[in-house]
Amino acid sequence: MNGLLQKIEDRSARVVVIGIGYVGLPLVVELARAGFRVTGYDKDPTKVRMLGLGESYIGDISSGDLKPLVDAGRLRASTDPEVLRAADAVIVCVPTPLNKTKDPDMRFIASASDEIAERQHPNMLIVLESTTYPGTTREVLVPKLCHGKYALGKDVFIAFSPERVDPGNARFRTRNTPKVIGGMTPACLEATRALYGTIIENLVPVSSTDAAEMVKLLENTFRAVNIGLVNEVALMSRRLGVDVWEVIRAAATKPFGFMPFYPGPGLGGHCIPIDPLYLSWRMRTLKYQARFIDLADTINSAMPGEVVALVQEALNGHRKSVSGSKILLSGIAYKKDVADYRESPAFDVIDGLHRLGAQVDYVDRRVPEVEEGGHTLKSVSTGVDYGRYDAVVIVTDHSDVDYPRMLREAKIVVDTRDALRAVEGDKSKVVRL
Ligand SMILES: NC(=O)c1ccc[n+]([C@@H]2O[C@H](COP(=O)([O-])OP(=O)(O)OC[C@H]3O[C@@H](n4cnc5c(N)ncnc54)[C@H](O)[C@@H]3O)[C@@H](O)[C@H]2O)c1
Numbered sequence: 001m002n003g004l005l006q007k008i009e010d011r012s013a014r015v016v017v018i019g020i021g022y023v024g025l026p027l028v029v030e031l032a033r034a035g036f037r038v039t040g041y042d043k044d045p046t047k048v049r050m051l052g053l054g055e056s057y058i059g060d061i062s063s064g065d066l067k068p069l070v071d072a073g074r075l076r077a078s079t080d081p082e083v084l085r086a087a088d089a090v091i092v093c094v095p096t097p098l099n100k101t102k103d104p105d106m107r108f109i110a111s112a113s114d115e116i117a118e119r120q121h122p123n124m125l126i127v128l129e130s131t132t133y134p135g136t137t138r139e140v141l142v143p144k145l146c147h148g149k150y151a152l153g154k155d156v157f158i159a160f161s162p163e164r165v166d167p168g169n170a171r172f173r174t175r176n177t178p179k180v181i182g183g184m185t186p187a188c189l190e191a192t193r194a195l196y197g198t199i200i201e202n203l204v205p206v207s208s209t210d211a212a213e214m215v216k217l218l219e220n221t222f223r224a225v226n227i228g229l230v231n232e233v234a235l236m237s238r239r240l241g242v243d244v245w246e247v248i249r250a251a252a253t254k255p256f257g258f259m260p261f262y263p264g265p266g267l268g269g270h271c272i273p274i275d276p277l278y279l280s281w282r283m284r285t286l287k288y289q290a291r292f293i294d295l296a297d298t299i300n301s302a303m304p305g306e307v308v309a310l311v312q313e314a315l316n317g318h319r320k321s322v323s324g325s326k327i328l329l330s331g332i333a334y335k336k337d338v339a340d341y342r343e344s345p346a347f348d349v350i351d352g353l354h355r356l357g358a359q360v361d362y363v364d365r366r367v368p369e370v371e372e373g374g375h376t377l378k379s380v381s382t383g384v385d386y387g388r389y390d391a392v393v394i395v396t397d398h399s400d401v402d403y404p405r406m407l408r409e410a411k412i413v414v415d416t417r418d419a420l421r422a423v424e425g426d427k428s429k430v431v432r433l
Helices: 002-009 024-033 045-052 063-071 081-086 107-118 136-145 186-196 209-240 244-251 275-285 291-316 346-355 403-409
Strands: 014-018 037-041 075-078 089-092 124-128 156-160 179-183 203-206 326-330 359-363 369-372 375-378 391-394 413-415 430-432
Touching: 002 186, 014 024, 014 081, 014 107, 024 037, 024 063, 024 075, 037 045, 037 081, 045 063, 045 075, 063 075, 081 107, 089 107, 107 124, 107 136, 124 136, 124 186, 136 156, 136 209, 156 186, 156 209, 179 186, 179 209, 186 203, 203 209, 209 244, 209 275, 209 291, 275 291, 291 346, 291 391, 291 413, 291 430, 326 346, 346 359
Parallel strands: 014 037, 014 089, 037 075, 089 124, 124 156, 179 203, 326 359, 326 391, 391 413, 413 430
Antiparallel strands: 156 179, 369 375
């Protein structure tokens, strides 16, 4: 243990991050900046090649951040798991998706753990960052890594620390976002605190890995449930003839006891639509139904269908059917000003419109093309004439869209984000959520 702490202290510790995607890439940058020799190990040869060249593939990290660290020999990438042999600390940032039945898909965590176990040596720190159900570190990592001569807290140190990266957030980055850490033993926590203390300003230790895993699920369930609530408030407000956006903005002036969430076309990204289902799955194994999560999932999953119904209603007002209409989606990314389209609700909106016989295009400057369901879709030019379409649907409210032109040219705009609120023009053609 002391040898490991000393290596962290004098920065001679070798760090390997498994998975250099949205979570792993910012982490390798901070660790290399702190003076460690860092290797990003990933199965994806494109990411490894680009990182090796100092070229970024993620919006929040610039090539200018990477290149000097690569050139200085502090940061490199590899597709070879053998890099794990020399590691003193390994941080696991692999995906945790759902399988077809919406249950946790643990294949990535399991295979990363196996790869570490095959190359393990004494005095190694292993931290899991992937979002997962409470109990994962204890039940999946520990049995694989604490075998034979490896005693937990003596020869191997295991911890969980949830990632809190918020893509597109320029104010809170890796360094200034407080980080929760939970160790399997006090020594595991101490080693984790020593490593992360070199790159994070504010650490929040908790009593166990289970507690740390649950913290992340509380944070993301909190968002999913509140978005579900506000989506239902939007549906109720429409029926009451009340402007939900006005209501939320007015409520948000209360200086205590209220936090605004905004409705939209449905959840997207790798976190909010998925993580709470890890918890509800875990609870089902304990014969407990996570009712808030299930209800929020039901409401949020129905939102793309509500958007399709709005398009139908708006076209009806012009004596047109969806069948045969040409519809343009403005934005396909799951959230404003990012290029990430994983789990984007846009795909369910497109699917719903296709089923009703519409011809659908999308425009998104950040996402020139997408692979979805075995098909490749390509964005139309951002200079598109909105008037060529029977309706335009704002799915993602990217800030660099020319909304005044859209309002001038489009025949109908279905605005699921209240993006046109401040735009002057003929609002009679705008239908809002
Ligand atoms: N993206 C976010 O905003 C965010 C925020 C907080 C938490 N998380 C969580 O962090 C974890 C990672 O998410 P991400 O968005 O970075 O995913 P990602 O898909 O961007 O990156 C994961 C990488 O892991 C690699 N990988 C998978 N299995 C591997 C293996 N066995 N060995 C080596 N490489 C392997 C993949 O090739 C991929 O490049 C997930 O659990 C996610 O829920 C994500």
